[in-house]
Amino acid sequence: MCRFIPLLLMTGWMKMPISVRDWEMRETGCMGLYKTWLLVGISLLSTAGMALENYRATYSISVRGVHAGEVMHEAIFTDLTYRVDTFASPSFAAKMLGFGRITELSQGLIKNGIVYPQKYQRSMEGDEEYRLFYDYQPDQHQVSAQIGNEQQVLDYDEGIRPLDILALIVQSSLDEEHQHIANDYTLLSENKIRTYSVEVRPNEVWQMPNGENVDIHVYDQINNNRQTRVYFAQNPVRLVKLTQYKDGDVRFNLKLID
Structure with missing residues (x-):
């Protein structure tokens, strides 16, 4: 199965086929359509002290200019914990390619404005190969992963704090709310661990x-030929737009609609 997940703030329909060749690739098992739909969507986040405010938000998703569906985020925060659930409904075009409803869950701890994820899981109706599960083991600098039906252990260096896509959304929102500009973020993408540098735009x-x-x-988040541009509205802080590029071409766009 083809696994493509650029970043960011990055989860989802990153490479939706729009040509005959792409359709043929889907028939051979390429799952590019939903991968990483990113860094997809935060929204309407604000804080009282160190805790973000609970929220529900809906985003429209397009891939290479083609409407791919909508994703709804629900988040619950306390001073010390977070939990984010997402529910993605594919468009008619995506359904025709055999894609079903996607659900995600990420939960963990928040300490002094820093996110420490504990687990992440993702599934799609009708396709066990799309299943993804992370069990974080920071004391061993490892993440136990289940990718489809395969078990893996992902090792990382001390000092790195890898985040799944939803944990990354929470962390970047906290940083924006507290006016902290991170130097970089490290993202877990399937079995890859990639670090993205952060650049401030006007x-x-x-x-x-x-x-x-x-x-x-x-802000731009950059890793070699992968780039995600995120747009945060203020008062309250909320993600209103996110665009992902690869090799300079727009691959994915997310826009807050509710």
């Missing part, structure tokens, strides 16, 4: 449908 001002002007903070 702020923007967007006009909302109601005519209100909203300040937008923009």
